[in-house]
Amino acid sequence: MKRYEALAAEVADSIRRRVLKPGDRLPSVRQASAARGVSPSTVFQAYYLLEARGLVESRPRSGYYVTRAAAAQPPEPEQASRPDGESRRVDVSDLVFEVMQAAMARELVPFGSAFPSPLLFPLDRLGRALAATAPHIDPWSTVDDLTPGNAELRRQIALRYLLGGMQVDADGLVVTNGALEALNLAIGVVTAPGDAVLVESPCFYATLQILQRRNLRAIEVPTHPREGIDLDAVAAAIARHAPKACWVMSTFQNPLGASMPAERKRALVELLGRHGIPLIEDDVYAELYFGSERPVPAKAFDRDGLVMHCSSFSKCLAPGHRIGWVAGGRFAGRIARHKLTTTLNTNVPSQLAIAHYLQRGGFDRHLRRLRKALAAQQAQCLAAVARHFPRGTRVTRPAGGYFLWLELPGGADALAVQREAAARGISVAPGPVFSASRGFGHCLRLNCGHPLDARAQEALATLGRLAAAFV
Amino acid sequence: MKRYEALAAEVADSIRRRVLKPGDRLPSVRQASAARGVSPSTVFQAYYLLEARGLVESRPRSGYYVTRAAAAQPPEPEQASRPDGESRRVDVSDLVFEVMQAAMARELVPFGSAFPSPLLFPLDRLGRALAATAPHIDPWSTVDDLTPGNAELRRQIALRYLLGGMQVDADGLVVTNGALEALNLAIGVVTAPGDAVLVESPCFYATLQILQRRNLRAIEVPTHPREGIDLDAVAAAIARHAPKACWVMSTFQNPLGASMPAERKRALVELLGRHGIPLIEDDVYAELYFGSERPVPAKAFDRDGLVMHCSSFSKCLAPGHRIGWVAGGRFAGRIARHKLTTTLNTNVPSQLAIAHYLQRGGFDRHLRRLRKALAAQQAQCLAAVARHFPRGTRVTRPAGGYFLWLELPGGADALAVQREAAARGISVAPGPVFSASRGFGHCLRLNCGHPLDARAQEALATLGRLAAAFV
Numbered sequence: 001m002k003r004y005e006a007l008a009a010e011v012a013d014s015i016r017r018r019v020l021k022p023g024d025r026l027p028s029v030r031q032a033s034a035a036r037g038v039s040p041s042t043v044f045q046a047y048y049l050l051e052a053r054g055l056v057e058s059r060p061r062s063g064y065y066v067t068r069a070a071a072a073q074p075p076e077p078e079q080a081s082r083p084d085g086e087s088r089r090v091d092v093s094d095l096v097f098e099v100m101q102a103a104m105a106r107e108l109v110p111f112g113s114a115f116p117s118p119l120l121f122p123l124d125r126l127g128r129a130l131a132a133t134a135p136h137i138d139p140w141s142t143v144d145d146l147t148p149g150n151a152e153l154r155r156q157i158a159l160r161y162l163l164g165g166m167q168v169d170a171d172g173l174v175v176t177n178g179a180l181e182a183l184n185l186a187i188g189v190v191t192a193p194g195d196a197v198l199v200e201s202p203c204f205y206a207t208l209q210i211l212q213r214r215n216l217r218a219i220e221v222p223t224h225p226r227e228g229i230d231l232d233a234v235a236a237a238i239a240r241h242a243p244k245a246c247w248v249m250s251t252f253q254n255p256l257g258a259s260m261p262a263e264r265k266r267a268l269v270e271l272l273g274r275h276g277i278p279l280i281e282d283d284v285y286a287e288l289y290f291g292s293e294r295p296v297p298a299k300a301f302d303r304d305g306l307v308m309h310c311s312s313f314s315k316c317l318a319p320g321h322r323i324g325w326v327a328g329g330r331f332a333g334r335i336a337r338h339k340l341t342t343t344l345n346t347n348v349p350s351q352l353a354i355a356h357y358l359q360r361g362g363f364d365r366h367l368r369r370l371r372k373a374l375a376a377q378q379a380q381c382l383a384a385v386a387r388h389f390p391r392g393t394r395v396t397r398p399a400g401g402y403f404l405w406l407e408l409p410g411g412a413d414a415l416a417v418q419r420e421a422a423a424r425g426i427s428v429a430p431g432p433v434f435s436a437s438r439g440f441g442h443c444l445r446l447n448c449g450h451p452l453d454a455r456a457q458e459a460l461a462t463l464g465r466l467a468a469a470f471v
Numbered sequence: 472m473k474r475y476e477a478l479a480a481e482v483a484d485s486i487r488r489r490v491l492k493p494g495d496r497l498p499s500v501r502q503a504s505a506a507r508g509v510s511p512s513t514v515f516q517a518y519y520l521l522e523a524r525g526l527v528e529s530r531p532r533s534g535y536y537v538t539r540a541a542a543a544q545p546p547e548p549e550q551a552s553r554p555d556g557e558s559r560r561v562d563v564s565d566l567v568f569e570v571m572q573a574a575m576a577r578e579l580v581p582f583g584s585a586f587p588s589p590l591l592f593p594l595d596r597l598g599r600a601l602a603a604t605a606p607h608i609d610p611w612s613t614v615d616d617l618t619p620g621n622a623e624l625r626r627q628i629a630l631r632y633l634l635g636g637m638q639v640d641a642d643g644l645v646v647t648n649g650a651l652e653a654l655n656l657a658i659g660v661v662t663a664p665g666d667a668v669l670v671e672s673p674c675f676y677a678t679l680q681i682l683q684r685r686n687l688r689a690i691e692v693p694t695h696p697r698e699g700i701d702l703d704a705v706a707a708a709i710a711r712h713a714p715k716a717c718w719v720m721s722t723f724q725n726p727l728g729a730s731m732p733a734e735r736k737r738a739l740v741e742l743l744g745r746h747g748i749p750l751i752e753d754d755v756y757a758e759l760y761f762g763s764e765r766p767v768p769a770k771a772f773d774r775d776g777l778v779m780h781c782s783s784f785s786k787c788l789a790p791g792h793r794i795g796w797v798a799g800g801r802f803a804g805r806i807a808r809h810k811l812t813t814t815l816n817t818n819v820p821s822q823l824a825i826a827h828y829l830q831r832g833g834f835d836r837h838l839r840r841l842r843k844a845l846a847a848q849q850a851q852c853l854a855a856v857a858r859h860f861p862r863g864t865r866v867t868r869p870a871g872g873y874f875l876w877l878e879l880p881g882g883a884d885a886l887a888v889q890r891e892a893a894a895r896g897i898s899v900a901p902g903p904v905f906s907a908s909r910g911f912g913h914c915l916r917l918n919c920g921h922p923l924d925a926r927a928q929e930a931l932a933t934l935g936r937l938a939a940a941f942v
Contacts, residue, residue, distance in 0.1 A: 097808055106615045118610035127606035130820055134605075135598035139589035142791025144577045177648050177793075177814040184813050193664055193686075209812040215664075320613025320819035322648075337568055341680040342655050343648040347818035348791035349601055 002262075003038055004045035005291065005399070011046065012397075015055055015070050022071045026056060026064040045292040052290040052372070053397060054379020069379060072386040077394040077407045080230055081439070083201040083220035087241045088436055090212035096205045096433045099418060103427035109459035112418070112427030114254075116402045116449025118319050120373055122366050126318055129353040129360075142348055147340050149175025149325070150351040156358040157325055166300050168309075172332040174339060175325050175346045179284045179312035182326035184210060185342070186280045186308040187245060189334040191216055195244040198237055200229050202405075202434030202443070204254045204282065207247055211436075218436040219243055225396050225405060228253060228260035231267055238275050245278045251295045252285035255434050255445035256405050257398025265298040269307060278331065279307045284324075287316040287367055289400040290375040305329030313354055316367065321350040374402050374449060381448035384457060388464030390471065402449030408467050412442040416470040417463065426459045473733075474509055475516035476762065476870070482517065483868075486526055486541045493542045497527060497535040516763040523761040523843070524868060525850020540850060543857040548865040548878045551701055552910070554672040554691035558712045559907055561683035567676045567904045570889060574898035580930035583889070583898030585725075587873045587920025589790050591844055593837050597789050600824040600831075613819055618811050620646025620796070621819065624826040628796055631829075637771050639780075643803040645810060646796050646817045650755045650783035653797035655681060656813070657779040658716060660805040661749045662687055666715040669708055671700050673876075673905030673914070675725045675753065678718055682907075689907040690714055696867050696876060699724060699731035702738055709746050716749045722766045723756035726905050726916035727876050728869025736769040740778060749802065750778045755795075758787040758838055760871040761846040776800030784825055787838065792821040845873050845920060852919035855928060859935030861942065873920030879938050883913040887941040888934065897930045 014020045026032070026047065033040045047064050050056045055070040103112035141150070148154065154170040161168040176182040183206075191197065193215035199207055201220035211218050219237050222230040229248055237243065248268070250260045260268065272279050283297050299309035308331055312324030323346065328335040357363065378397075381404055385395050392409030408414065414430035421428050429447075431440025444467075450456065485491045497503070497518065504511045518535050521527045526541040574583035612621070619625065625641040632639040647653040654677075662668065664686035670678055672691035682689050690708050693701040700719055708714065719739070721731045731739070743750050754768050770780035779802055783795030794817065799806040828834065849868075852875055856866050863880030879885065885901035892899050900918075902911025915938070921927065 093812075097811070101811075104615055104617060106611055113614070115614045118613050121610070123608055123610050123613070124606055127608060127820075130605040131602035134601040134824075135595055137594055137598060137791065139592070139594050139790075140577055142589045142594070143584070143586045144575055146575060177818075178816070180812070181814045206812055213659075213809070213812055319610075320608065320816070322814065322816055322818050338684070340568070340572075341564075341651070341677055341684055343652045343793065343814065345649070345791070345793055347648075347793050347821055349598075349824075350818055350820060353605075353820075 002293065004042045004049065007036070007038065007042065007046035008049045011050055012055055015066055016073070016075070018071070020066050022066050022068045024066045026066070028063055049291045049399065052375035053399070054376070054382060069383040073382050073397070074386050074389065074393050074395045076396060077225040077405065080222045080224040081201040082222055083437060083439065085219070085237065085240070087196045087217045087219045090208050090216070090218050090436045092205065092208045092433065092436060092438070093212045096209055099430065099433055100205065102422055103429065108425055108427040109456055110427055110450055111446050111459065111463065112429045113447045115319065116315065116374065116447070117451065120370055120449070121317060121319055125362070126321070126353060126357060129357045130349060133352040133356050134349045137348060137352060146345050147336050148173065149346055150348065150355060153351045153355040156355050161327070164294050164296065168327045172329065173325050173327055174332060174336050175323065175351060176339065177324065177343055177346055178314050178322040179282065179310050179324040180206060181343065182310035182312070182324045183280060183282055185335045185338050186310060186326055186328065186331070187214065187216070187247065188338050189331050190278045191244045196241045198234060198243045198246040200248055200253060202255055202431065202440050204249060205433045208436055220436055223256065224258060225256050226258055227264060228258040229268070231264065231271060234268065235271060238277065243277060245280055246272055247280040247282070248298070249282045250298045251283055252288060252398055252401030254285070254401070255403055255429065257396045257401055257403055259295055259399060260298070262296050265296070266301040269298050269301040273304050273306055277306070281307055281309045283309055283311045284315050285401040286311060288371060288374055288402065290371055291399055295400070299327060302329060308335070316370065317363065318350070318354055321354065322347065323350050323354055377448045377450070377452060378402070378404070380452040381446065381460070384452060384460045385446070385464070388461045390464070390468040393467065402447060404446040404448055406444045406446060408442045408444065408471070410471045412467055413470045414441055414444050417444065417466045420466050420470070421463055424462055426462060428463060473764065475513045475520065478507070478509065478513065478517035479520045482521055483526055486537055487544070487546070489542070491537050493537050493539045495537045497537070499534055520762045520870065523846035524870070525847070525853065540854040544853055544868070545857050545860070545864050545866045547868055548696040548876065551693045551695040552672040553693055554908060554910065556690070556708065556711070558667040558688045558690045561679050561687070561689050561907045563676065563679045563904065563907060563909070564683045567680055570901065570904055571676065573893055574900065579896055579898040580927055581898055581921055582917050582930065582934065583900045584918045584920070586790065587786065587845065588922065591841055591920070592788060592790055596833065597792070597824060597828060600828045601820060604823040604827045605820045608819060608823060617816050618807050619644065620817055621822040621826060624822045627826050627829040632798070635765050635767065639798045643800065644796050644798055645803060645807050646794065646822060647810065648795065648814055648817055649785050649793040650753065650781050650795040651677065652814065653781035653783070653795045654751060654753055656806045656809050657751045657781060657797055657799065657802070658685065658687070658718065659809050660802050662715045667712045669705060669714045669717040671719055671724060673726055673902065673911050675720060676904045679907055691907055694724070694727065695729060696727045697729055698735060699729040700739070702735065702742060705739065706742060709748065714748060716751055717743055718751040718753065719769070720753045721769045722754060723759060723869055723872030725756070725872070726874055726900065728867045728872055728874055730766055730870060731769070733767050736767070737772040740769050740772040744775050744777055748777070752778055752780045754780055754782045755786050756872040757782060759842060759845055759873065761842055762870055766871070770798060773800060779806070787841065788834065789821070789825055792825065793818065794821050794825055848919045848921070848923060849873070849875070851923040852917065852931070855923060855931045856917070856935070859932045861935070861939040864938065873918060875917040875919055877915045877917060879913045879915065879942070881942045883938055884941040885912055885915050888915065888937045891937050891941070892934055895933055897933060899934060
């Protein structure tokens with residue numbers, strides 16, 4: 001954890017324990033800096049993060065104050081999950097398909113959606129980039145820009161890694177049809193049917209669907225709602241099951257929102273490295289951080305080329321364009337070859353348009369706006385959950401992304417809540433779709449990537465009532 | 472075989488046997504029509520096909536004459552292949568990857584390429600279609616146009632089927648990242664590792680790569696160089712191996728150029744239907760016919776929904792856009808679901824642009840130009856092969872597409888020819904990449920989808936010399 005994150009966590013904790021109350025003024029930057037022996041900029045970053053999360057607000061020429069919403073925030077989940085440690089065949093696909101397919105209908109209030117509001121993206125500017133580049137496509141590029149992808153786009157992606165302090169060779173990148181194809185290729189080149197794979201508990205349902213389709217076994221590993229997968233448990237599972245891969249979302253994990261601290265990421269890479277186990281890192285939310293610095297991925301600590309870092313532009317820039325990539329380390333060649341016989345190539349016009357957009361600058365400006373919008377929406381959602389959900393509900397406060405994870409009190413039945421909500425025009429993702437062992441029956445994943453308008457507020461109140469009713 | 476095709480074949484045969492010689496005038500349309508009791512339009516269609524194939528030329532106000540090139544045409548392969556009838560694990564991928572990867576380099580003379588010249592396509596008009604549609608993309612379409620694909624594009628594809636006399640429900644179509652993804656999805660939903668699949672002999676190398684990656688077994692079935700897969704052999708293979716699918720390219724097969732006569736297609740569908748075996752029909756060259764009518768696919772005879780018809784715009788309209796589709800019959804739902812966990816969706820801007828292009832009309836005008844260019848290039852290639860290749864070389868004369876299949880005389884070594892050609896800057900596809908049993912060691916596939924300019928002529932002369940040298 002960075003210094004500013006530690007400071008922010010400490011202040012948040014004081015607010016939660018009501019040491020700091022709504023309306024209280026935080027120590028000034030100068031005071032806090034002197035008292036703790038950190039730089040003023042560290043304090044600024046901490047306060048900025050707290051503000052983004054709706055816990056404090058700045059008043060001009062006066063300082064930072066605890067918001068009213070802050071006091072009302074429900075407690076966070078504190079316990080890591082406790083899956084049974086078995087390796088098991090996966091059989092969730094029907095449930096997931098049924099539930100998540102139903103969540104896609106445009107007319108529903110999209111708390112169950114996997115996507116943030118498409119209105120948050122510069123689709124008009126991307127459209128203009130397409131208009132600018134498409135009429136000048138080099139016809140031969142449609143033939144010989146095959147499989148690894150457009151060279152200029154790969155160069156731009158490598159540059160983004162470099163900005164984050166990472167050396168990733170453009171030649172080791174394979175452009176894919178979204179991150180989902182990247183993940184499929186990655187798991188495809190390191191596993192065969194029957195192999196076991198370490199996954200988080202809970203984990204992204206598409207991961208489970210992919211394991212099921214490929215006849216792979218899942219080993220669910222205890223995962224902390226803030227700090228991610230448990231390393232002792234990873235070590236134990238390696239000893240017991242000899243898994244062929246580990247698949248994690250190390251930053252703003254879906255559904256928990258957990259982010260592994262950098263040191264934990266490093267330790268995971270080293271632990272897996274000692275056993276020669278490839279790490280598939282799904283990092284599609286990396287750009288959606290609310291703090292002041294981009295979280296470093298596990299890939300940054302990869303010295304053996306064992307980490308396949310999968311990401312895309314779908315969640316941060318260009319939904320619908322289906323442009324993702326994988327930095328495949330030592331597996332890059334096999335990944336390119338696998339793609340050659342599955343989808344051959346990725347849409348050329350969108351590759352060129354996104355490369356053009358990235359060249360022109362404006363991506364970072366867009367990202368700052370996007371992060372601010374998502375942080376504000378998260379704060380609104382948290383406040384509304386506090387208002388409408390039964391006492392005892394716990395909610396995560398991820399430092400990025402657009403999901404909240406709710407632990408409902410007592411014996412709440414998330415599947416019943418989901419079913420009843422659907423009947424009322426509201427989608428929501430029930431906990432069991434995130435688990436091979438159908439755990440998390442009392443949990444919900446809430447999408448806060450959409451503006452919390454009156455209809456959504458109303459829907460959240462309905463969800464809260466249903467949650468209370470199905471306890 | 473249609474009446475005009477039968478008439479054309481008969482005239483071509485007379486030319487081959489030198490009953491008709493270069494400079495001879497064909498019977499007038501009126502004479503031929505009266506003599507054979509067919510309509511003048513049938514005769515016109517036959518002569519038109521012969522002209523497209525470079526065997527006759529029309530002289531204004533005079534009639535049709537046998538060309539000089541016609542007389543020089545080498546003989547066609549006449550024998551169906553004779554694979555051993557075994558079911559075998561596939562292990563060609565290294566060879567194919569090595570050979571075909573090498574063929575992609577832009578600087579090579581592209582006789583080994585799998586693609587026609589990209590200059591044959593209206594990329595500028597498609598660029599304008601992108602420019603017209605991209606700035607007006609409905610943002611929500613990026614979220615809820617998922618998996619089956621854009622509704623308007625599916626409607627336009629269904630309309631194309633209707634023009635061909637086929638009822639294909641738009642709801643049963645799944646838009647894919649090119650035909651290759653369609654084929655992968657199709658084979659994925661009807662097979663499990665270890666299953667056996669009927670394929671043509673020779674067959675498209677990507678088919679073999681896909682079977683290998685999926686741990687499927689290949690049963691190579693005798694295939695005639697003009698009329699496609701042998702139905703008695705299919706029946707025998709079904710009895711012996713209980714295959715889980717049959718995968719054919721029923722029209723302008725790659726690499727043979729064979730087209731199954733409509734009656735044979737019907738019989739194949741019925742034969743497979745009696746055993747409940749799904750047919751995967753790869754039909755990517757369907758639009759590239761030189762005759763006057765679009766060949767009907769096997770899918771037209773599908774009453775049980777067992778045929779998965781896979782095609783794309785990559786070879787007829789929009790290379791690089793990666794827009795294909797599958798009409799999946801009874802498997803459509805499973806295919807959509809499979810795609811949901813592999814690539815999720817297909818590039819939205821290109822789907823909209825192609826739908827827009829199709830709406831505006833102009834596709835058929837483009838196709839007429841494209842077919843004419845490909846037919847002319849085939850005729851030139853045939854003439855050049857006749858000039859430069861050793862005596863005894865046999866060459867197919869497909870009625871569409873852009874491949875020629877050459878049987879070299881004696882013990883010619885196609886892999887040696889390919890290797891030596893590569894060293895001289897010329898690519899060519901050697902026979903063994905088209906066979907799970909590495910047969911066809913004396914065969915070459917020649918791409919005639921590129922204009923036969925001076926450099927290509929020279930390269931073909933070199934290939935001819937190499938073919939003679941490695942006998």
